[in-house]
Every structure is written in C-alpha cells, then in structure tokens.
Amino acid sequence: MSLNEVYITRTSHYFPNQPVGNEEMEEYLGYINGKPSKSRRIVLRNNGITNRYYALEKGGKVTHTNAQLTAEAIKELFKDDPEGFKSVDVLACGTSSPDQIMPSHAVMVHGWLPELGKLEVVSPSGVCCAGMHALKYAYMAVKTGDAQHAIATGSERFSASLVAHQFEDEVHKLEELEQNPYISFDKEFLRWMLSDGASAFLLSNKPNPEGLSLKVEWIEGLSYADDMEPCMYCGAEKLEDGTLKSYLEFTHEELGEKSIMSIKQDVKLLSPNIVPLGGRPLPELFERRGLNPDDITWYCPHMSSNFFRDKIYEEHLKLGHHIPYEKWFVNLSYVGNVGAASVYLMVDELLHSGKLKKGDKIFLLVPESSRFSYMYALLTVV
Incomplete structure (x- = not known):
C-alpha cells in the first residue's frame, strides 16, 4: 500500500477573554480561605509566566467550556473558507481537562460544530501529550488514505479546577482538625502555572497551492510508565507506595x-526526572531518523515553566546536541502553560510570524509528567 505525504495546511488558535497578569490572578481564581497565597510569588518568579488566559470573569464565573474553546479554534481554520468544513473526514481532539468524564471531549466539540456533518471523531486522553496523540491520529488517517482532510486540536480549560471554592472543603476540614489551614504545595503549585486556550491544525494529503505548508515528516512517542510512578494526577490520591487510589473509592464527603x-x-518527582528522561532517547532517535541537530531551524520544546529552560539546554549539550537559544521558539511567558495545546500554539504562532522559509525544519518536543511520557515530531516547511 502506498502512503500519502501529510501536510499541515492551516493552523489557528483561540484564547478566552483578555490576558490576565500576575497581580490579577486571584481576582479570577479567588482567595483560598479568604487569604492571599503565600506561594504565588515564589512559583511565578521561577516559571517566568507574565500573562495567561482564563475562561472566567473576575469572581470566577465561567465564560467558556473546553469544548467551546476548541470549537472556536476550529472555526478560525475556516473563517475564510466556510465550505471547507464539508471536506473534513476526521476530528481528533486532545486535552487533559475535558469538561466531563463522558461523553468524550471530541464528540462534545463536534456537537458545537454542526457544519462538520457526520465524520469520525477521536478523543485521546492524557495530559500534555494528548494533543500530540490527536495530531498523530490525524496524521496517520491522512497518511494511510483513510482521510483526505483531518483536524487535530489541543486545548485546555484548567481554570475551572483551580478556583478557590474547589479547595474550601479541604481547608475547612483542616481547621476542624486544628491543623494548618493551607492546602499542600503539590496542589497549590499548579494554580500559578496553568492557562486556558485551544489551537487547531488542518491536515491534508496535498500542500497549499499558495503560501506555506508544514510537511509532517514523522511523529514518535515514548512512555516510562513501566518504571516511573505517577507524578501529575487528577481524580485520585497518591499513596505512600506511589500508587493511586481512584476517586471511585472515596465517599462523597472525602472527595471535597x-x-x-x-x-x-508531585514536585519532588518532577524536577529530577522530567528533563533527563526526555533527552534519553534523542541520540538513538536522531540517528535512526537521520536528523542532525544542526539541521534544525526552529526548536519548539513544550515547557511547563521557564525553570526548565536552561536545564533542557544543558541536557542537549550533554547529549552532544547543541541547539542554540536563537533557534528556540517558545511563547510560554505570554500565553502561559496551556498543556496539550502548548505545542500547537507555538507552531501556529511560528507559521504566522513571517519567520519561516521553505526548507526550514521544526523539531517538536512535548513532555508529560503524568507518568513521564514524551512525544517528538519533525516538520518541514514547504
């Protein structure tokens, strides 16, 4: 069977509302126990994020669901070509923050887009790699000829789980027990890290007749869950032995x-592992794929925090892969950590930046701390 070449022919993004600066965050997320956070400034100083987006009004009222954010990003793909909706065969939507456990995220997105008509819909689960899994499914559908056109998305709406009232029951219980009425750093840490937004790619078996397209050369992934315990989790409690106790095993009262x-x-597990494990497969991957680091024109590494920037750079040096900072394209500081959408948002901004020229190679690296998984991809500008 002959395989098609696959091209990203359009990219788009959608952010809810106006960007939120560091000093405004608690006006949207609220004050836990009515008091300003003690950890906020420490976390912000390390993560280097100055703006992020929330699908909230001040005071915490929700303005968008995750599915709505994603649908808006997809609409942006076709704002100048409304008939283009009809040609899409596959919709693959990745997120770590679906609005509900079921129905799946992608079918909820489809529900906001009747313009798409009937088509195959796929919802990869996971954390930051979920967006890349969606991209790979769309890529393979076009590659094999099962689809001529496919949409892949990455999106997050973390803010709804970060608002203060989500933690009030726990704080009140701590007060009843006469303990320190502050939630653990492992929980509060992420309140100052995460952002809402969505981005979408349109994939095709032909490049754009005019303008630039991004040829998808390859996409690969790797999981370390065979010997690494969970690090980032939701809907569970981590036990002393490193296993997770499911939300299904708690009473209604205990959930709150x-x-x-x-x-x-688990920040103690995160820092020593997230960068070295991501670098470990690169020498073999680069050799097998015939990729020389010098051939990389643009490097888009997803980072949850600017804290990891120098650590990633130094890890590449250890591996003999020098990728100078002038090749890096990262927008973390002004869009925030948008999880599964982050790498999409980098590619989208880069494609519309005027910086690209035909022949440029873009290397993507997406880590996921949930149980330490990684996705890698190479795009060529055509």
Whole structure:
C-alpha cells in the first residue's frame, strides 16, 4: 500500500477573554480561605509566566467550556473558507481537562460544530501529550488514505479546577482538625502555572497551492510508565507506595475534604526526572531518523515553566546536541502553560510570524509528567 505525504495546511488558535497578569490572578481564581497565597510569588518568579488566559470573569464565573474553546479554534481554520468544513473526514481532539468524564471531549466539540456533518471523531486522553496523540491520529488517517482532510486540536480549560471554592472543603476540614489551614504545595503549585486556550491544525494529503505548508515528516512517542510512578494526577490520591487510589473509592464527603478532583503534581518527582528522561532517547532517535541537530531551524520544546529552560539546554549539550537559544521558539511567558495545546500554539504562532522559509525544519518536543511520557515530531516547511 502506498502512503500519502501529510501536510499541515492551516493552523489557528483561540484564547478566552483578555490576558490576565500576575497581580490579577486571584481576582479570577479567588482567595483560598479568604487569604492571599503565600506561594504565588515564589512559583511565578521561577516559571517566568507574565500573562495567561482564563475562561472566567473576575469572581470566577465561567465564560467558556473546553469544548467551546476548541470549537472556536476550529472555526478560525475556516473563517475564510466556510465550505471547507464539508471536506473534513476526521476530528481528533486532545486535552487533559475535558469538561466531563463522558461523553468524550471530541464528540462534545463536534456537537458545537454542526457544519462538520457526520465524520469520525477521536478523543485521546492524557495530559500534555494528548494533543500530540490527536495530531498523530490525524496524521496517520491522512497518511494511510483513510482521510483526505483531518483536524487535530489541543486545548485546555484548567481554570475551572483551580478556583478557590474547589479547595474550601479541604481547608475547612483542616481547621476542624486544628491543623494548618493551607492546602499542600503539590496542589497549590499548579494554580500559578496553568492557562486556558485551544489551537487547531488542518491536515491534508496535498500542500497549499499558495503560501506555506508544514510537511509532517514523522511523529514518535515514548512512555516510562513501566518504571516511573505517577507524578501529575487528577481524580485520585497518591499513596505512600506511589500508587493511586481512584476517586471511585472515596465517599462523597472525602472527595471535597481531600480535593480529590483537583490537579496535583508531585514536585519532588518532577524536577529530577522530567528533563533527563526526555533527552534519553534523542541520540538513538536522531540517528535512526537521520536528523542532525544542526539541521534544525526552529526548536519548539513544550515547557511547563521557564525553570526548565536552561536545564533542557544543558541536557542537549550533554547529549552532544547543541541547539542554540536563537533557534528556540517558545511563547510560554505570554500565553502561559496551556498543556496539550502548548505545542500547537507555538507552531501556529511560528507559521504566522513571517519567520519561516521553505526548507526550514521544526523539531517538536512535548513532555508529560503524568507518568513521564514524551512525544517528538519533525516538520518541514514547504
């Protein structure tokens, strides 16, 4: 069977509302126990984020669902070509923050887009790599000829799980027990890291007749879950032995008292592992794919925090892969950490920046701390 070449022919993004600066965050997310956070400034100083987006009004009222954000990004793909909706065969939507456990995220997105008509819909689950899994599914559908045109998306709406009232039951329980009425750093840490937004790619078996397209050379992934315990999790509690206790095993009261449905991250496990594990497969991958680091024109590494910037750079040096900072294209500081959408947002901004020329090679690296998974991809500008 002959395989098609696959091209990203359009990209788009959608952010809810206006950007939120560092000093405004608690006006949207609220004050836990009515008090300003003690950790906010420390986390912000390290993560280097100055603006992010929330699908909230001040005071915490929700303005958009995740599915709505994603649908708006998809509409942007076709704002100048409304008939283009009819040619799409596959919709693949990745997120780590779906609006509900079921129905799946992608079918909820489809529900906001009757213009698409009947088509195949896929919802990869996971965390930051979920967007790349959606991209790979769309890529393979076009590659094999099952689809001529496919949409892949990455999106997040973290803010709804970060608002203060999500933690009030836990704080009140701590007060009843006469303990320090502050939630753990593993829970509060992520309140100052995450952002809402969505981005979409249109994939085709032919490049644009005019203008630039991005040829997808390859996409690969790797999981370390066979020997790494969970690091980032939601809907569970981490036990002393490193295993997770499911939300299904807690009483209704315990779900609130322990903030079981909030996002948590084991920061002690994160820092020593997230960068080295991501670098470990690169020498073999580059050799097998015939990729020389010098051939990379633009490097788009997804980073949850600017704290990891120099660590990633130094890891490449250790591996003999020098990728100078002038080749990096990262927008973390002014869009925030948008999880599964982050790499999409980098590619989208880069494609519309005027910086690209035909022949440029764009290397993507997406880490996921949930149980340490990684996705890698190479795009060529054509």
